[in-house]
Amino acid sequence: MSDQKHCHDLMETLSDYVDGDLSPVLCEELERHLRECPNCRIVVNTLRKTIELYQKETQEETLPSDVRERLFRRLDLTSFLK
Amino acid sequence: MSNSPVDASLSLDALRAGDRNEFARLVDLFSGKIYRLALQITGNTQDAEDVLQETFLKAFHALPKFEGRSSLSTWLYRIAVNEALMILRQQKTQFSLFEDNDSGEEKDNVDLQLVDWCCLPETELQSTETRRVLDEAVQRLSPALRLVFLLRDVEGLSVKDTADALGITESAVKVRLLRARLRLREELSAYFSERMEKSS
Numbered sequence: 001m002s003d004q005k006h007c008h009d010l011m012e013t014l015s016d017y018v019d020g021d022l023s024p025v026l027c028e029e030l031e032r033h034l035r036e037c038p039n040c041r042i043v044v045n046t047l048r049k050t051i052e053l054y055q056k057e058t059q060e061e062t063l064p065s066d067v068r069e070r071l072f073r074r075l076d077l078t079s080f081l082k
Numbered sequence: 083m084s085n086s087p088v089d090a091s092l093s094l095d096a097l098r099a100g101d102r103n104e105f106a107r108l109v110d111l112f113s114g115k116i117y118r119l120a121l122q123i124t125g126n127t128q129d130a131e132d133v134l135q136e137t138f139l140k141a142f143h144a145l146p147k148f149e150g151r152s153s154l155s156t157w158l159y160r161i162a163v164n165e166a167l168m169i170l171r172q173q174k175t176q177f178s179l180f181e182d183n184d185s186g187e188e189k190d191n192v193d194l195q196l197v198d199w200c201c202l203p204e205t206e207l208q209s210t211e212t213r214r215v216l217d218e219a220v221q222r223l224s225p226a227l228r229l230v231f232l233l234r235d236v237e238g239l240s241v242k243d244t245a246d247a248l249g250i251t252e253s254a255v256k257v258r259l260l261r262a263r264l265r266l267r268e269e270l271s272a273y274f275s276e277r278m279e280k281s282s
Binding site: 011014015016036039043045046047049050051053054055056058063067068070071072074075077079080 | 118256
């Protein structure tokens with residue numbers, strides 16, 4: 001990577017940065033570094049994409065209908081099954 | 083306490099009073115999330131279903147005493163995590179919530195994969211094969227890292243709620259989350275890099 005110290009600092013604050021929790025001053029400093037360091041840009045972009053893929057995968061999953069039915073029976077909620 | 087829009091749509095008074103209709107709404111709102119989490123922790127559908135049922139049975143009995151110090155969803159996740167861990171302990175599965183190092187001082191010595199796979203087509207990124215790789219990668223995380231990643235990134239809990247649900251500090255959540263995210267990124271980068279080489 002182009003600037004070892006900045007790259008190392010970036011790794012430390014990566015989660016806060018992708019979550020939007022980094023202070024404005026640190027955020028500006030990191031974005032300046034990202035503009036100059038293609039490798040760190042790859043790390044940030046692929047990290048964001050990794051989280052996004054897991055979230056997308058999860059959105060598509062629903063509780064199987066047979067599992068829901070058995071759950072409602074166990075909880076004595078069969079009159080609410082629809 | 084953080085209160086999600088889903089939590090806010092439920093009447094806590096009705097739930098505390100044992101209202102069956104409101105409880106059925108609670109079950110429908112959270113059962114999918116609880117089942118998915120249980121499946122990721124236990125790794126099999128029968129155990130996940132047991133966790134799901136026990137979680138809501140315990141919640142129903144405990145609701146009259148629920149004080150609302152945490153959000154309903156955090157409270158349910160905490161019950162579910164405890165139920166899942168109990169099942170694993172009964173099976174003598176090694177599953178520790180503790181990490182040797184939560185200080186963040188010890189760095190992962192990994193050679194970062196520097197392949198930009200973000201621009202791959204969505205069909206490739208969301209293929210059945212990719213889904214299998216995603217599932218296997220998360221299962222390879224240590225239990226302590228996996229739970230933090232699942233609650234924070236997959237289920238969308240805040241850092242504070244994740245810490246509350248697992249009984250660890252917020253700083254431990256942040257340290258584990260960064261490790262989990264970086265390890266998953268490495269695994270996916272290795273996989274997609276290979277795919278890109280094959281197709282070029």
